[in-house]
Amino acid sequence: MKKAKISHNVITRLPRYLRYLADLRDAGMIRISSSELSHQMGITASQIRQDFSTFGEFGQQGYGYNIDMLTKEIGDILGISSVRSCIIIGAGNLGRALIANFPFDEYGFSLAAIFDISEETVGTEIGGKNVLHANQLESYIENNRPEVAVLTVPVKSANSTAGRLIDAGITGIWNFTNIDLKITSPNVVVENIHFSDSLLILNYYMSRSNHSPDDEV
Amino acid sequence: MKKAKISHNVITRLPRYLRYLADLRDAGMIRISSSELSHQMGITASQIRQDFSTFGEFGQQGYGYNIDMLTKEIGDILGISSVRSCIIIGAGNLGRALIANFPFDEYGFSLAAIFDISEETVGTEIGGKNVLHANQLESYIENNRPEVAVLTVPVKSANSTAGRLIDAGITGIWNFTNIDLKITSPNVVVENIHFSDSLLILNYYMSRSNHSPDDEV
DNA sequence: TAGATTGTTAATCGATTAACAATC
DNA sequence: TAGATTGTTAATCGATTAACAATC
Numbered sequence: 001m002k003k004a005k006i007s008h009n010v011i012t013r014l015p016r017y018l019r020y021l022a023d024l025r026d027a028g029m030i031r032i033s034s035s036e037l038s039h040q041m042g043i044t045a046s047q048i049r050q051d052f053s054t055f056g057e058f059g060q061q062g063y064g065y066n067i068d069m070l071t072k073e074i075g076d077i078l079g080i081s082s083v084r085s086c087i088i089i090g091a092g093n094l095g096r097a098l099i100a101n102f103p104f105d106e107y108g109f110s111l112a113a114i115f116d117i118s119e120e121t122v123g124t125e126i127g128g129k130n131v132l133h134a135n136q137l138e139s140y141i142e143n144n145r146p147e148v149a150v151l152t153v154p155v156k157s158a159n160s161t162a163g164r165l166i167d168a169g170i171t172g173i174w175n176f177t178n179i180d181l182k183i184t185s186p187n188v189v190v191e192n193i194h195f196s197d198s199l200l201i202l203n204y205y206m207s208r209s210n211h212s213p214d215d216e217v
Numbered sequence: 218m219k220k221a222k223i224s225h226n227v228i229t230r231l232p233r234y235l236r237y238l239a240d241l242r243d244a245g246m247i248r249i250s251s252s253e254l255s256h257q258m259g260i261t262a263s264q265i266r267q268d269f270s271t272f273g274e275f276g277q278q279g280y281g282y283n284i285d286m287l288t289k290e291i292g293d294i295l296g297i298s299s300v301r302s303c304i305i306i307g308a309g310n311l312g313r314a315l316i317a318n319f320p321f322d323e324y325g326f327s328l329a330a331i332f333d334i335s336e337e338t339v340g341t342e343i344g345g346k347n348v349l350h351a352n353q354l355e356s357y358i359e360n361n362r363p364e365v366a367v368l369t370v371p372v373k374s375a376n377s378t379a380g381r382l383i384d385a386g387i388t389g390i391w392n393f394t395n396i397d398l399k400i401t402s403p404n405v406v407v408e409n410i411h412f413s414d415s416l417l418i419l420n421y422y423m424s425r426s427n428h429s430p431d432d433e434v
Numbered sequence: 435t436a437g438a439t440t441g442t443t444a445a446t447c448g449a450t451t452a453a454c455a456a457t458c
Numbered sequence: 459t460a461g462a463t464t465g466t467t468a469a470t471c472g473a474t475t476a477a478c479a480a481t482c
Binding site for chain 1: 299
C-alpha cells in the first residue's frame with residue numbers, strides 16, 4: 001500500500017485550518033471560499049486549495065467549501081474521531097497544568113492515568129485520577145495498552161523514561177522535555193514542545209525588529 | 218540599513234544547534250566538524266555549513282568548529298546575552314509551571330512581574346514575586362518598560378489582553394493561548410506555543426504510521 | 435445562463451544538497 | 459607537507475504561487 005508522501009508543512013497547517021473553521025462556524029457561517037479564508041488566515045488562496053486537494057475534493061466550483069463538511073474532513077485526516085488512550089508521566093507543575101486545563105478529548109485522546117515518583121504525589125488524586133507510581137509503568141502499559149505518553153518529567157530522566165515507555169509498548173510520545181529524545185525504534189512517533197527553542201526564536205526576532213521601519217520580520 | 222532576509226527555517230534550527238553544542242561541551246569536547254555534527258543531529262553537513270555561513274565564518278578549514286566559540290556566536294545571534302525584562306499574564310497552572318520551572322535567565326530574559334485577576338491569587342507570592350492585579354498592567358508597563366509578555370490567560374481574554382499589552386508598550390508576546398492573536402501593529406513579535414496544534418500533529422502521524430513497514434514518517 | 439470558484443497543471447521561487455576550490 | 463574540512467557556488471529538489479479549464 002503505497003502512499004504519496006505529504007509534506008510536513010501541509011500537516012502543520014491543518015490544525016490551524018481547523019481553528020479558523022471552528023471560529024467561522026461559531027460565527028454562524030455556512031460556507032467559505034478559498035479566497036475569503038485566504039484573507040482571514042493571511043496565506044494564499046492557491047495554497048489553501050492545494051492543501052485541501054492533497055486529501056480529496058472538498059469544495060464545489062462556484063460555491064466554495066461547506067464549513068461543517070470541511071471541518072469534519074480535516075478532523076478525520078488528523079484523527080480526531082478515533083480515540084487514543086494516553087498517560088501522563090510526571091505530575092509536576094506542567095503535568096498538572098495539562099491535566100487541569102487541556103481538553104484531551106477534543107483532540108481524539110482520553111487521559112487514562114498519571115504517573116509520578118514523588119512519595120508526596122503518588123497515591124493522591126489529581127483531576128479525579130489516582131496518581132500511580134512510575135515503577136508500575138510497565139505493568140500498567142501491558143495491561144491497559146495506552147498508545148501515547150505525555151512526557152513531563154525532568155530532563156535528566158527523559159531518555160530513560162522514554163526508553164521504558166517504548167519497550168513497554170507506547171507508540172507515541174508528546175515530549176515536553178527540552179531535549180531531542182534518543183529513540184531508535186522507527187515505529188514511535190514523537191512530537192516535541194520545546195519551550196526554550198520557542199523563546200529563543202522570539203528573542204531572535206525581537207533583536208532584529210523595531211530597529212528600522214523597513215525591516216522585515 | 219538593508220539586511221539579507223534570513224529564512225525562518227534557519228532560525229528554527231539555531232536553538233537546536235545550541236542544545237547539541239551544549240551537550241558536546243558538557244561531554245568535554247572542544248571542537249567538532251560539520252560532518253560529525255551532521256551524524257549526531259540527523260541533518261546534512263551541507264545544511265549545517267550553509268546555516269552557519271549565513272551569519273559569518275565560524276569555522277576553520279581542516280579543523281572544524283570550536284564548540285565554545287560557536288556556542289557563543291549562536292547565542293549572540295539569538296540574543297541570549299542581552300537581558301530582556303518580561304512579565305507573565307495569568308498565574309494559572311501553566312503560568313505557575315513556567316514561573317516554577319522555566320529558566321528565563323538562561324535564555325536572555327528576566328521575569329519581572331506576575332499578573333492575574335483572581336482575588337485569591339492577587340497579593341499572594343509565587344516564586345518569590347508578589348502577584349499584581351491585571352488592572353495595574355498599564356501603569357506597571359509604563360513605569361517599568363518590560364519588553365515581553367508571557368500570555369497564559371484563558372482563550373476568551375487572550376485578544377483583549379494582548380491589545381492592552383501592546384497599547385501599553387509591550388513589543389513581544391510569548392503566546393500560550395490556543396489561538397492566533399489578532400494583532401495589527403507590525404512592530405510586535407509574537408511567538409506561539411499551540412499545544413493543541415502539536416497534539417493534532419502527533420495524532421496525524423500516529424494514524425499514518427505503523428501500518429506498513431515501508432511507510433515514511 | 436452568467437458568475438463564481440474549484441481542482442490542477444505549469445511557472446516560479448526558495449531551500450536543501452552536492453561538489454569543490456581554498457586553506458588551515 | 460598531506461589530510462581534513464571549511465565556505466561557497468552550482469545543481470537539485472520541493473514548496474508555493476499563478477493561471478486557467480472545468481463546472482457548479
